[in-house]
Amino acid sequence: MQIINSSETSKPHKPVLIKEVLEALSPQDEGIYIDATFGAGGYTKEILTNAGCKVHGIDRDSSVAKFADDLSKQFEGRFKFINGEFGSLENIILDNNLDRIDGIVFDIGVSSMQLDQGERGFSFAKNAPLDMRMDQNSGGITAYDIVNSTSEQDLADIIFKFGGERKSRKIAYLINKARSIKPIETTCELAEIIARGNGRYGHSIHPATKAFQALRIVVNDELTQLENALIAAAKYIALGGKILVITFHSLEDKIVKEYFNELCGKRINTNRHLPQIEFYNEPNFEFVFKGALTPSNEEVSGNPRARSAKLRAIRRIK
Ligand SMILES: C[S@@+](CC[C@H](N)C(=O)[O-])C[C@H]1O[C@@H](n2cnc3c(N)ncnc32)[C@H](O)[C@@H]1O
The missing domain is CATH 1.10.150.170 (Putative methyltransferase TM0872, insert domain)
Structure with a gap:
């Protein structure tokens, strides 16, 4: 068996829907943000460039630390990397004394670096042991x-x-x-x-x-991780703060859509035997925009991995 070690040659990840993410998040000076899926730091870098704010970047994959080190130098005192799972977001928030969070962004799934690193076993395009753990130290x-x-x-x-x-x-x-x-x-x-x-x-x-x-x-227990993270995000986001999620898979999008609907007081009756009535309660959140944003044809042609991306966003209003 020939195992390819391509970790040194893998290209950095291209951030998906970056313009839409920045517009929806609208980072402010003095704001405190969490990039829950740091990856190659594409979102973190843009957020730090666009406002005099601070970002905490989380990733369960310790191999992204090299990108974090670069950003720590470039944005001294404004960026902190946390090697952990967003499924434990509540503990991360408490351990890091984050008493105000103005925005949390999730860009769910694997990065193109992880796919390109043949030895990680994510891709059938490269022969490698069957691993697929995003966190290879997790045991x-x-x-x-x-x-x-x-x-x-x-x-x-x-x-x-x-x-x-x-x-x-x-x-x-x-x-x-x-x-x-x-x-x-x-x-x-x-x-x-x-x-x-x-x-x-x-x-x-x-x-x-x-x-x-x-x-x-x-x-990687990805759906449970997402559910736990959304609950913690809704609990700790500040008034006016936003939660943004980009998904690439219909099951993930369903979780996000249904939870956001519930938080925004919009619960669609999905029982096809009953009349389709929308129930409203007094919500703590509102949608930043209606439905989900998807990438333009132009973005997809430059980055085919973006083709199934969907961005949803909500804002705390009370
Ligand atoms: C799609 S990439 C993010 C890319 C990033 N937005 C960028 O612009 O470079 C997803 C990243 O999230 C990480 N990740 C996925 N699930 C995670 C989880 N449950 N907890 C922490 N990190 C996770 C992966 O290891 C990967 O590096």
């Missing part, structure tokens, strides 16, 4: 553990629920068959099995894309 489960130890039925459910993959049962069957001979160890071995289950041809995306995404979401 948590890896994609290898899930692929080789989860029951066939649970694997099928994971691939269907988190990847939306219609051929989930066939893929889980083939994974089970392959691992009964020997453990599945690498991204390319797994991608090959998935492609067999899925039919190799006639796809606009690689046949392993959805199943890989499903595994990544489970390895």
Whole structure:
């Protein structure tokens, strides 16, 4: 097996919807902001450049510290990096004595650096051990553990629920068959099995894309992290402060949309057997803009990864 170590050659992440994020956040001098998904620091840098404010940048991936070091030098005394999970946002806020927060931004998912770092196992484009942990120091489960130890039925459910993959049962069957001979160890071995289950041809995306995404979401417990973070963000954001979330996956967007609707007092009755009535209570938040913003065609053509991005934003009003 040839494992590629590309961490030194991976390109920095291109910030998605940056103009829209800045407009919605509208950072102010003296403001205190949290960039909950620091990555290569694209948002942090723009926020610090646009106002005389402070930013706390959180990332669970310690390998981004090099970008944080650069920004600490460039914006001395105005930026602090915190290596941690936004699922523990409440503890991070309390441990760092953040008694006023004027804005929190989440840019959910993996960065292009993580995808490009072949040895991390996020991508089937590079042969690597099945890892997929964003935080490799966490000691948590890896994609290898899930692929080789989860029951066939649970694997099928994971691939269907988190990847939306219609051929989930066939893929889980083939994974089970392959691992009964020997453990599945690498991204390319797994991608090959998935492609067999899925039919190799006639796809606009690689046949392993959805199943890989499903595994990544489970390895990193991404949906629970998001739910916990949104609850903490709504609890601690200051009056007038804003919460912005960019998602790339419909399950994540659903969580954000429904929670923001609830916070803004708008609860749509989703029971199709009942009349569609909107219920309003007295909200503590309002929408910064209606619905979700998506990238322009121009942005998508320069950065195809942006194509499924959705930005939602709310502001505390009492
Ligand atoms: C899409 S990138 C963010 C890119 C960033 N906005 C930029 O412009 O460079 C997402 C980052 O969030 C981090 N991340 C994802 N889930 C996280 C979590 N639950 N807690 C902390 N960081 C997380 C990832 O490690 C990754 O570096």
